[in-house]
Amino acid sequence: MQRPATVSLLKNDLTKTRLRFAILALASLMSFGSYFVYDNPSALQTQLQDDLNIGTFEFNLFYSVYSFPNIILPILGGYFIDVIGNRIGALLFSILIVIGQGLFAFGVMINSYNIALIGRGVFGLGGESLNVSSNYYMTNWFSGNELAMAMGTTVSVSRLGSVLNDNIEPVIVNSTGSLSLGLWIGFLFCIFSLICVIIANILDGKKDKNLGIISKKHLPDSEKFRFHDLKYFGFSFWCLCLNCLVVYIDVSCFNNIASNYFQERFGYNSVESGSIISITYIVAAFLCPVFGMIVDKFGQRVQFMIFSTVSITLVHTAFLLTPESHKPIYPIFYMVFLGLGYSIYASVMWASIPYLIKPKVAGTAFGMATSIQNLGLGVGPLLVGYIQENTNKDKGYYWVSFFFVMIGVSGIITCILIYVNDVKTGGVLRSKNPEKVRESFIGINETEKTDLGNSYSAIN
Template sequence: MEEVVISQGSSKSTGDIEHYDEHYDTYHDVSIDDTRKLGNDWEKKKLYYNTFDGDSSFSITPIKRDNYRADNRYYVLLLSTFLMFGGYFCMDQPNALSKHLEQSLTGESAMKYNMLYSVYAYPNIIMPFFGGVFIDKVGLKSALNILFALCIAGQAFFTFGGYIEGSHGYTMALFGRCLFGMGNESLNIVQSIFANKWFKGKELAFVLALGMSVGRLGSTSNNLLMPIMADKLCLSAALLFGLSLICICFCSGQILLRFEENAQRRELPVNNPGNDEKLDFSSLKKFPLSYWLICLSCVSVYSSIFPFTNISNSMFMHKYDLSLTVASRLTSSIFIIAALLCATFGFLIDRVGYRISFVVFSSFLLLTAHTSFLVMPACDGCYEGLFPLICIGIAYAIYAAALWPMIPIVIKEEYLGTAFGCAIAIQNAGCGFGPNIVGFLQNYDTSYRSTLIFFMLVSIFGILCEIVLYFTSKKYHSNKIQLPSDKIAEIESKEYEN
């Protein structure tokens, strides 16, 4: 496969191209018009053009798909998704071990228990703003190692906190959850970067959705395994298992880096000073209204899912008189459904579009679920809560598959890092303050009625934002968000040619 580099000083109309032939390890000059002969339309679309102000010169850097060879891409997919599995497994440990944590660390205080999730989310209200730039500056290898160091240290503090009962153990556990949150959320950004490098194109949305599915399988495995392990052994053994899993994920990350390093060795060095990453928050002013509506929708929907799953085991035990093991299995049904369906919905949405419509439908499912929990009477040993849990699982799968691909549609490529970071930060603000509000409502009303009304109001707010997003997209983006991925690519290709 031959590779093409157009130097920065080449003329748009008459400049020469340095044409590299890897078989002979040489460069030779060809006319710029000869680039039409170097590949088909798909290969032409794989070129990035960068025009410099006050100059007619430009540079072209090809996306070298052969560098990320098909025979290695699926190993990368397996390894990168396993990082998500381990991270989500440990993130949701407090929910699966709520009864045992109550006995040794948190006591009867709902506020103390929910704080284990709040301190996880608080650092990530700010961290995502800097995470993408940090990764770009230090490189994937250093970033991955630093972030894993935070995850391992955080899980270690949380584990050792389980060995120490009382306030000292609780303080250590809180500190560990904070460190783990700082590392784990940014690791998700690293996983997205690997996915973009190896699967850019039509497969990207599917791969991102698959990563979320595997991550939720980690949450499901945690809810199923941890209560059993804690009952048969002890709380510390269950927490130590999570620490061991994070260490295994670190080893997988090192193998993943080797694949990336091998691919980068085949890259041609291109001098492109116009793409230096800068931390410039003034770009936020350029983001359209539709982007901020997407962010508001994101924080509302995630705030009505994750703070609920944090307290769902406790609600099932108190309202339906179920054991912790049974309650954990019911809660895990949300993540099982999401894990099984998210990639499928990602594949479907890529082909049919209607992203906003799917998002509105998912929010209505969430509203239906929380309303059902509210009107269902308390009962002993019943499984009436299974139907609304199924609704939440389907809603989560649809929403995750439809929401995140919207951002590249409304935001220019050069601002995507800032856009994703800002969206994740706003999402974590909701997931950080949401548990505090829920903990306060639980202490105020132990029947969970006020808590469920809160989730209903948040879901309604999300629906209103999404309806406004639909009309905004129709007015300012020619309803492009609703189109299938191939239609969007066709429109962008025409804009590129013009």
């Protein structure tokens, strides 16, 4: 009696059709705009400080008003997704990004620092939470043998936004003489991403209707998110979050200070430094989908994470041991290997989260990981700045490099802890078929399985 119904569900399941690749493209592009505008201030630092008549502290507030609230906001955004639905969440977060970038561009246009700062704050209300929504789409449309590829593709396309910003914003401003024009172009990219969210929501709603999935508010209690479900966030999940914190300090926080680092230690000018910095994300843009497909085929997720954290740590060790000189070629190769390590890590880490938790808490899990990541991105720069200002060797950057090496070592240790615990709990992260192992590991019942388009999506 049950078999025909199951066959019918599979026949109507759009996640088994090529439409899932349209969702992949849309989910990747829905974060493109936010990644493009996030580093607008960094690409235009000198011009912003001159036009708005602000110092370094006021300039850094453009990032602080974004990062520190996002230590908490992604958790709330993930909870919102689990309770209300991902489509409503993605739409709301995208609208906040558009409003925030519009206020930022308008504030700069009229030389109002306060309005520009408010705009960055509003932008921060949606920026990281939209990443949670994008990841949630991937777990809802892609299964274990394609999930890492899908996650890697979203990282790849999003990081192209960062690369594009680094390379075209200074050119636009220098060629037109208008600082706000480049920011308004970023505003248009955000609107484009909002349109992608709307289209993705329509297709996702069609998928749920085909499967007969009901709105979250009509779900039985057993399938709704409840706080006591957080007990399924086990040891491996928390170690993975801690690992995410330290690895992103080693990559993102280093990239934040890399321009001055290369100028002070190796004699590059600002344009050359900017080009070298972009190498990391250019490499990631091309390799993330490739490594995602490799991981989907062979499994061994923890081993890939260990390799990536070791690679990143070795890069910082190389920077530590490289003496000051005038425009050496070595840093270029170092940044290529940093991009290689980051590509592997970003492809594997985010795609590992769904296999460590129950599907109905996926939004909260991604939000928790993103919040912990932002804790590192908020505290890391403060520690780096303190070390650089209070030490003298290599203009303070020797001990900064040492700090990054130690952070990398802690990342290796947390990876080893994840590996040991994974061995003890069935090897879900090492498996080629992690969904099957997960079912026995955390006790997922039939109604919670994701491969039939399960009930943690919402039509509204």
